Amino acid sequence: MNAPHAITASPNPLRPADTPIARVRGLHKSYLLGEVKVPALRGVDVDIPRGCFTVIAGPSGSGKSTLLHLLGCIDRPDSGRVEIDGVSPQTLADDQLSEFRARRIGFVFQSFNLLPVLSAVENVEYAMRLVAHDPAQRRQRARELLGEVGLGGMEDRRPNQLSGGQRQRVAIARALANRPDLVLADEPTANLDGHTGAEIIALMRRIQRQTGASFIFSSHDAGLIRAADVCIRVADGQVVGQTAGQTTPRPSQEVQHEPA
Amino acid sequence: MNLLDLAWRNLLRNRRRSLLTLGALCIGAMAVVIFGGYVAAMINVLQTDTVRDSGHLQIMRKGFLDFGRGNPERFAIRDYPALITRIADDPELKPMLRVATPILRVQGVAGNFAAGASSTYAGTGWQVAERDRLLGWDGNGLGLPPRANRLQADQPEAGVIGLGLAQLLSMCQALELRDCAMPPAAATQDDAPAIDASLSQLAAQSSATSVTNATTTPADATPAIELLSATSGGAPSVVRMQVLRTERQGVRDLDMVYAAMPIALAERLVFGPEGKGASAIVVQLEHTEQIAAARARIEKLLADFPGGANMEVRDFKDVQPQYNQVVNMFSALFQFIALLMGAVTLFSVANAVGMSVGERVGEIGTLRSMGFKRRHVRRMFILEGALIGTLGAVVGVLLGTLLGEYGINQAGITWTPPGRAMPVPVGVDALNHPALLIGTVAILALIACLSSLWPANRAAKMEIVEALRHV
Numbered sequence: 001m002n003a004p005h006a007i008t009a010s011p012n013p014l015r016p017a018d019t020p021i022a023r024v025r026g027l028h029k030s031y032l033l034g035e036v037k038v039p040a041l042r043g044v045d046v047d048i049p050r051g052c053f054t055v056i057a058g059p060s061g062s063g064k065s066t067l068l069h070l071l072g073c074i075d076r077p078d079s080g081r082v083e084i085d086g087v088s089p090q091t092l093a094d095d096q097l098s099e100f101r102a103r104r105i106g107f108v109f110q111s112f113n114l115l116p117v118l119s120a121v122e123n124v125e126y127a128m129r130l131v132a133h134d135p136a137q138r139r140q141r142a143r144e145l146l147g148e149v150g151l152g153g154m155e156d157r158r159p160n161q162l163s164g165g166q167r168q169r170v171a172i173a174r175a176l177a178n179r180p181d182l183v184l185a186d187e188p189t190a191n192l193d194g195h196t197g198a199e200i201i202a203l204m205r206r207i208q209r210q211t212g213a214s215f216i217f218s219s220h221d222a223g224l225i226r227a228a229d230v231c232i233r234v235a236d237g238q239v240v241g242q243t244a245g246q247t248t249p250r251p252s253q254e255v256q257h258e259p260a
Numbered sequence: 261m262n263l264l265d266l267a268w269r270n271l272l273r274n275r276r277r278s279l280l281t282l283g284a285l286c287i288g289a290m291a292v293v294i295f296g297g298y299v300a301a302m303i304n305v306l307q308t309d310t311v312r313d314s315g316h317l318q319i320m321r322k323g324f325l326d327f328g329r330g331n332p333e334r335f336a337i338r339d340y341p342a343l344i345t346r347i348a349d350d351p352e353l354k355p356m357l358r359v360a361t362p363i364l365r366v367q368g369v370a371g372n373f374a375a376g377a378s379s380t381y382a383g384t385g386w387q388v389a390e391r392d393r394l395l396g397w398d399g400n401g402l403g404l405p406p407r408a409n410r411l412q413a414d415q416p417e418a419g420v421i422g423l424g425l426a427q428l429l430s431m432c433q434a435l436e437l438r439d440c441a442m443p444p445a446a447a448t449q450d451d452a453p454a455i456d457a458s459l460s461q462l463a464a465q466s467s468a469t470s471v472t473n474a475t476t477t478p479a480d481a482t483p484a485i486e487l488l489s490a491t492s493g494g495a496p497s498v499v500r501m502q503v504l505r506t507e508r509q510g511v512r513d514l515d516m517v518y519a520a521m522p523i524a525l526a527e528r529l530v531f532g533p534e535g536k537g538a539s540a541i542v543v544q545l546e547h548t549e550q551i552a553a554a555r556a557r558i559e560k561l562l563a564d565f566p567g568g569a570n571m572e573v574r575d576f577k578d579v580q581p582q583y584n585q586v587v588n589m590f591s592a593l594f595q596f597i598a599l600l601m602g603a604v605t606l607f608s609v610a611n612a613v614g615m616s617v618g619e620r621v622g623e624i625g626t627l628r629s630m631g632f633k634r635r636h637v638r639r640m641f642i643l644e645g646a647l648i649g650t651l652g653a654v655v656g657v658l659l660g661t662l663l664g665e666y667g668i669n670q671a672g673i674t675w676t677p678p679g680r681a682m683p684v685p686v687g688v689d690a691l692n693h694p695a696l697l698i699g700t701v702a703i704l705a706l707i708a709c710l711s712s713l714w715p716a717n718r719a720a721k722m723e724i725v726e727a728l729r730h731v
Contacts, residue, residue, distance in 0.1 A: 074724040
């Protein structure tokens, strides 16, 4: 019933803390734009540290979202290798990959992507259908998670009855529902105003610290970049720099959010 | 919140589209139930009518149906009273048996001396009282009134003829018939003398041996015709039959030759004054479902009956093949309607689910990124199709049943089916056919599932990243 318990992650006990959560080598990925093949990633090599608040930063079209998709196992590279917590998604069949995503990865999207026909608590609960089979337990955990992200009392509201920030909080609770090792967020503050964006960043930062899970964002929000433990800079489909974060923000007011 | 609940909520997202789809399915299901119930009712009426005419089974000499008309004597069952007694007294048959009665088919030339007209006829001799019982059968529980038996037990020399035959024999005036056409005068006068002469001569011979002579009975006032046939010995025989009234037949060719008479009169025509014989023994059972059991038992009895090895038992579908033709015609019409409604369901649901997939591409990407497998996505959309299909079918079946049973059945509409002279009520018998109701729901729901399969597969095959970009 207590909130900290609700967002406890289940870090892989077999992996030492200094082992990267994700290892990427020689990653290439192109997209077809009409009949033109557009390279999105051109030989990316990067290690993403475990248990950190990592941001993949770069301008639009730099390939950060593509890298995030490959790390989230929702896309397959043309060549190169991705390893998530020691598992190579390329070796998994489609259903195994889905199973892997359900248990190990949580997603937060720029447009929140909540199911409009479900209430807040049902959105969170629905994500747990694949992992937890007891409906009562699912409902209980979903309520706890919503309380943890500051939506206590709003459990039964539909997404269209919530503000952008509140929707993103539901999305964060949903991403945490199955206690993933890795939470990926694609420009999570891009559709929010500055104040709300800062609150969301602070919330995620706090949750990351409480859970010890690895959070990876794609963003060009300076506030989010400053809040990160690790910043991986991407330009023209290549990693051009990896630096430790400049600050270690705690409460939300310490984060300066600059909306996209 | 379960998957069904989610499917229901997704259907409510676009209420107008869902309502339109539901409406199309409802109309489809209603059409199937009402037409199916109508066909069932029609077949019941037809079966009742046929069984009243021909009984359920007929015992006859082998080959009678194909050749008996041409040689009634050769195919006659001479000792039919003994066989009827054996059937009627059989303890196994008794509970099933309603009527066992002989009939005798006879054909020849009918003449009206007074008008100088003649024509061929095909008649049947009946035991009048037993025919009353035959025509009162209502084993299907339709509540139809018994058909009138125009033959009269106290008029052994009197029968009925078709309206067409009455016209051919120029009996319109004599029988005081309305809607009866008179033959062209010239044609009648040209042909009349030769036939008149021959028939008069034969009738005169016949009257010498006949039990009853038309010219000497008090029933002289009743119009009469002469029926000419051939006796078993091949000699021509004539009887005078008073015509009680006409009975219009649904088929023109039959109406032109139809005659029904007491069996004694027919026997005199075929076998002479003292002869006895029947073309067949008509067996009518309490219920149509008893046919197989009764048939098996009668065949067993025939095996022990003298000459029984040369007899066979045919059911009413063999005796009146048009029964199966009409049933098949109605069945084909029903299948056609059902096929059309199935196509309506197919396209309505495929369209609704397809549009739903198109509107929820981003949602599909989200679900897949959350770890839901392709089959989960497929199942989600199929469930939506199945839900709307089942709902539409159930509502349509309920409405169709209500409309049929409490609307159409109470309206008192009648129509005359092909080949019939009497109108029958337009009815919908849906409640007595649970297979029709359950089958309609099951098949439409199945079609709904199948039709949502294609869009559901399209949704399941989407690439996650492309689907997410669609947001």
